[in-house]
Structure formats: C-alpha cells, structure tokens
Amino acid sequence: MAFGWGVQMSNPESFGPPIRSEFAGDPDMLELVEEFVRELPGRAASLSASYDQGEIESVTRLTHQLSGACGGYGFGEIGEVARDLECRLKKMGSAAELLTVREQVDELVSMCSRVVV
Amino acid sequence: MTESGNNTTEFTRHRVLIIDDAEDVHRLLGARLKQERLELLSALDGRTALEMAREQDPSLVLLDLDMPGMDGFEVLRHLKASDETHEIPVIVLSGLQSPADKVTAFDLGAVDYITKPFDLMELRVRVRSALKMADLINMLAQRAHIDGLTGLYNRIAFDERWAQSTAENQRHAKPLSLAIFDLDHFKSINDTYGHPAGDEALRTFARLLQRECRQSDVPCRFGGEEFVLIMPETGPDAAAAVCNRIREALEAIEWPAHPERRVTVSCGVLGADNTATISPSDWVQATDEQLYAAKNGGRNRVMVSRADRADQSLRQTG
Numbered sequence: 001m002a003f004g005w006g007v008q009m010s011n012p013e014s015f016g017p018p019i020r021s022e023f024a025g026d027p028d029m030l031e032l033v034e035e036f037v038r039e040l041p042g043r044a045a046s047l048s049a050s051y052d053q054g055e056i057e058s059v060t061r062l063t064h065q066l067s068g069a070c071g072g073y074g075f076g077e078i079g080e081v082a083r084d085l086e087c088r089l090k091k092m093g094s095a096a097e098l099l100t101v102r103e104q105v106d107e108l109v110s111m112c113s114r115v116v117v
Numbered sequence: 118m119t120e121s122g123n124n125t126t127e128f129t130r131h132r133v134l135i136i137d138d139a140e141d142v143h144r145l146l147g148a149r150l151k152q153e154r155l156e157l158l159s160a161l162d163g164r165t166a167l168e169m170a171r172e173q174d175p176s177l178v179l180l181d182l183d184m185p186g187m188d189g190f191e192v193l194r195h196l197k198a199s200d201e202t203h204e205i206p207v208i209v210l211s212g213l214q215s216p217a218d219k220v221t222a223f224d225l226g227a228v229d230y231i232t233k234p235f236d237l238m239e240l241r242v243r244v245r246s247a248l249k250m251a252d253l254i255n256m257l258a259q260r261a262h263i264d265g266l267t268g269l270y271n272r273i274a275f276d277e278r279w280a281q282s283t284a285e286n287q288r289h290a291k292p293l294s295l296a297i298f299d300l301d302h303f304k305s306i307n308d309t310y311g312h313p314a315g316d317e318a319l320r321t322f323a324r325l326l327q328r329e330c331r332q333s334d335v336p337c338r339f340g341g342e343e344f345v346l347i348m349p350e351t352g353p354d355a356a357a358a359v360c361n362r363i364r365e366a367l368e369a370i371e372w373p374a375h376p377e378r379r380v381t382v383s384c385g386v387l388g389a390d391n392t393a394t395i396s397p398s399d400w401v402q403a404t405d406e407q408l409y410a411a412k413n414g415g416r417n418r419v420m421v422s423r424a425d426r427a428d429q430s431l432r433q434t435g
Contacts, residue, residue, distance in 0.1 A: 061185065064138075064139075065141065069141035072142065072234045083212060
C-alpha cells in the first residue's frame, strides 16, 4: 500500500464525498448495483497493486473494465476518469511511462473506494 | 413448411449473443434486457463468440469492439465472412466513440452502433428494432420460398434443396430418390367444377403429401398441378412404396364438391441406393420421363427407375 489507499478505503469520507449510483432508485438495477459496489473497492485495490508493481498490462486491463462498466452501473463520472486514463495507457510505449499517470490512477482508485449504492 | 409455421417466430424467444470481455457488462445487459423476453448468451472473448454464433444461431449479436486478443472488428469480419453466420445482425456496443470507428463497424456489416455507457431506453429500442428487422427479413426470405396456395416449398426452394441433396448423394454415396407427381385430368376438374374445386384439389393433395411423407422428405409444388418430393436416405424401392401410399390415399378421398368424381395422381420416381451416375438436372428430366410413362400407362400409377445404374429399365409398381 505504497500510496496509502488502504486508509482511504477504510474511511472513504475523509477523502471526498461518497459517490452514488444514478440508478440507486431503479428496482431492476438495485441488486446489480449493490454487487458492483461491493466489488469495486477490491478492484481498486487490484488496480493500485498492479500500478505499484509497474504491471502496465494489468493496469490497462483493469482500467478498461472500469471504463466499460462504471457508466452502465450509474457511475458515469468514474467511467469518464477511467476512459481518459485508458486512452493514455494505450498510448504508452513502456511501463516506465506509468509514472506520468500517477495522479489519474490515484483519482480513479479514490473514487472507486467512495462508491455507495 | 406451413403458413402457421411462419408465424411462430413472433412467439419464440429471440436468442441474443452478447460478446464482451467484461463480465460486468454481461450482468448489466442481463438486467437491462430482462423485460424483453430474450434468451441471452454470453461470450467473453472473440474465439468463443464465433463458435457460439455458429452453433447457437442467435437472432442478434451485441458486440463490444475493444477486447483483448481478437477485437470486435475482427470478430465482425469473421461473422460476416462465414456462410453460417453472415446473416446474423450485429449491433456494436462500444466505448469507442470516434466517427471513424462507427464507419468501420458499418462498413464491416454492423446494423447499428450504440456507445457505452448506454442509455437504457435507447438500448432497448435499438435491440427491438434490430430484431424486428431481422424477423421481417427472415419472413421475406421464407415467403420467397413458399408456394402461396399450398404452403409447400416452391420451385426456387426445390432447386436449392435438390442441389444440396444431390451433392450429399455424390459426396457420401447416400441413397436419394426424387418423385414427380401430376394430378390426373386436372384441367377437366377445373373446367367441370370450377377453379375453387381445382384449388381445393391442389391444397388437399399438398396436405396429404405433407402428412404421408416422412420428416426428412421435402415436398414442393413444382408449378401448376405438378408436385415433387425429395426423399433423402431413400432408395428407389422404398421411395416407390412411399409414393404408392400417397397415390392410394388420394384416390381414397371423397370430395364434397364432386362426390361422383375421385381425384387421382400419376407419379414418376427415380432413385439411387448409391452414387448416382447422372447429373442433378438429368435426374429431374429422367424422373419426368417416368411420370410420362405413368401417364401413358393409364394414369393413377407410380413408375420407378434407378439413377445409379446403366440399366434404367422401367418398372411399374401399383
């Protein structure tokens, strides 16, 4: 936990307001959104760990999945951050360039750890 | 294939194949399309997707473009290049929003393009619209192969099925027989009792043909009062027996519109137990000659000969 995400996840409020799903009121979606929200901190942790290890492929794959899914579960704002990050990741020639997106990865991980239904 | 058979598509659940590398998207679409009464199939990568498309014959494909390994464009190319899958409509469902990607997708044969994150209502109406279009295209394709009066396959369908059947016979030396039926003195039925009586005779014979032939047989209306029956996996002797049963069943029918007059049929059969020694078109021609012999022999009879021997002597059965 080199960047201290663990602290954020255990106490999301201290790093920003909770992020709610736009579909929180949709009964069709409730169960799915709940499941997605339950899984999201775990995904954020994987993303953060991959980033710390400099595993560019894994970072790109996890970011791609977030960019595809977040919007659909009512977290459009997170989806956009993930999409921008994904674009930059795909243009990278080497893992060394990962350093240039540290802030965006931080932001994405932070947002993922603040989601609530 | 009957008229009622054509309508069943409206009541069956459409099968939709979703191709996306993210499991989230599958769950999401499952929830979003729950009310549409669809059977959803999931593939997480391109290779699996192509296999499923071939084996499960979905009515619609929802395809993600940005996938690791084989990407969506590649999947689309494969789908459209294969005879088995090229008619399946594909809606691209993608996070890629550039006009160039959309143009490429349409150029490759996609019917629609939805950008992620998708709007619920938009997704539903686009899926509905694609399925409706696919149903209409299927219906037209079927209609083009169906005879309007009898509901049997028409001449166009016969040509296709006959080409397939004779190719099977050539490749695998599987038995195959062809029968041509012609209602006896049909013109006189029309002239004496009117065209409705003639139409009734055609429809009744068509129903009888369908009822008396086996599941694998293909009955078609050849035109006018001529009908053909393709009998796969059937040699000339068994084929003659089937045709005689049909001939007898027709002769036994009493007609409310003309109780004093029975309707009979003449039939020529040409069959092979092994690989045929004549071309598909000569086979039809030679079957027609058997029919001619049946007519000349006094009508209401079945004449049979072989398509897999030099000795194609005439035989009358029944």
